[in-house]
Amino acid sequence: MAATVREKGYSHWDGQLAERRFPWWPITRTGIQLAFRKKRFKLAFAGAFIPSFVFLVGLYISERLEDFKSFLQGSDRLLNISPKYFATYFTNDSLLFMIVLVLTFGAGGIIADDLRHSSLQLYFARPLGKKDYLLGKMSVIAFFTLLYTAVPGIVLILFKLIFAGSFKFFLQYPWLPLSVLADSALLTVFFGFYVLLLSSVSKNSRYVIILMFGVYIFSSVLYGILNSIFRTPYTALVSVPANLQQAGAFLFGQKLPYAVPAVWSFVVLAAICVLAAIVLNRKIRSVEVIK
């Protein structure tokens, strides 16, 4: 090594170490920054805004139907802006897949890398608890998930009001912002546990990436296979996206896509979260802080 030891002397720091109100915040901020250092993540990050952009354009066109009449050719029924329009945004396959894509590339190694490079011991040698560590990591996932759910959802409502030039829409559906926030919260909590669970089962982030895509896609494939065998809508409960769509439709007060009570989908999603919490509790605790 070219550098020599003690290029500068050691001096004491004259500041005061503070007890942070949110000790997990540096973990979150750094996690978000690290995600943006990955090239493929940046591409996925930008691409994942396409669904919200398309829905925003649709919203604009819906207010200018006369101008776009020849262009729409009878498909203007689709642009009837109602809670169904928002439910469609939140439950469409492309948005959910894009969120998985962003989280896979941005947060796939969120715990796996710490396990691989033994950095957990450095975290826990600080005044941090397991709760702070997991909260910090989960907040990274929450940031990206909310960026594609709650933020566009609220923005779409605002633009609807701006384009319409009146509050009529809001007065007609005053509960809509709550539905947007509720479904965003559901997706955030679910994806938070989903990503942390899969990221903690392996030290290899590439393997985690395969797992995250695999579980998401394979659960839908499994649903297709089981449905063709048993011919019952309950088989949809094995599919991650189907459960998210079912819960989303329920929260927006729309017709359920599968003929299964929505509560079952909530139970399935909650069970995955509980399983994740148990696994995380064991995995993080089992790491030796000092070897």
Next chain:
Amino acid sequence: MSIEVRDLSFRYGKIVALDGVTVRLGEGAVGLLGPNGAGKSTFLRILLGFLAPERGQGKVLDYDIRREQAMIRRSVGYMPESDCFIAGMDAVTFTSYFGELSGMPRQEAMKRAHEVLFYVGLGEARYRLLDTYSAGMKQRLKLAQALVHDPKILFLDEPTSNLDPTGRQEVLELIRDISTHKSIQVLLSSHILDDIEKLCETVVILKQGRVAAEGRMADLRATHYSLYEVRIKGDGAAFRRDLEGAGSHVDETEDGLIKIYMPEASDRMDIFRAASRTGVQLRSFVKSRTSLEDLFAGVVGVD
């Protein structure tokens, strides 16, 4: 006393890791020695507040190890043995990140990160990705992150492992500087006895979860046993058996030098008597200054 524990006991299931450990450690550098499974790691884990002792109590810098774990971790810098870093980060971000997690304001942590990286000799490489660091550089980086929040005590676990002789010398020099001139106490756990001998005035030797020896190195050398080095002609095995029967520990080097670790109470004339009894001729007899290795071998009973 900066570290004080009394009757500390801990077991992993049925395995006793620590059994009634009582030590009082003051200022300066303290070496923590012991064979594998002696309880060194468990001792450090308990001091850092990661494990709650089954029995006993203790304080680190007057913070209770059972109740004030966060305060202990804020005041302690820990350099683990294994390689640990965060992929995709540079050294400045890494070091300031852990400074911030210790409770430093962000700007201060960043400024301080630069300073400690220069101090440990990574100034020129501080913007390089950690993934590209050599083993020696990672070792220095671990020291930097342990120092960034200006701890009052440093726990160093095998700080010179993975280092070439020059790097090792430089890191030892750093640790010596920290412990002697910067009023930071160092607790050094190492299997390299030479490192501990060079750096530490005080040593704690653990054996099977108990304190086998503790105190200033000079005192331990003087009080526990005397070391004699002899060369003989005749039946070495019988001579050795005779001495061991009298309570001494005997080692023989490849070149035929016999090291006899005699208990404090024994008389050196016993060596001559043993030689006489076994018909061995003593060719040389030297009372040797004990090294830490000798001390370790004498106390723990391993070669």
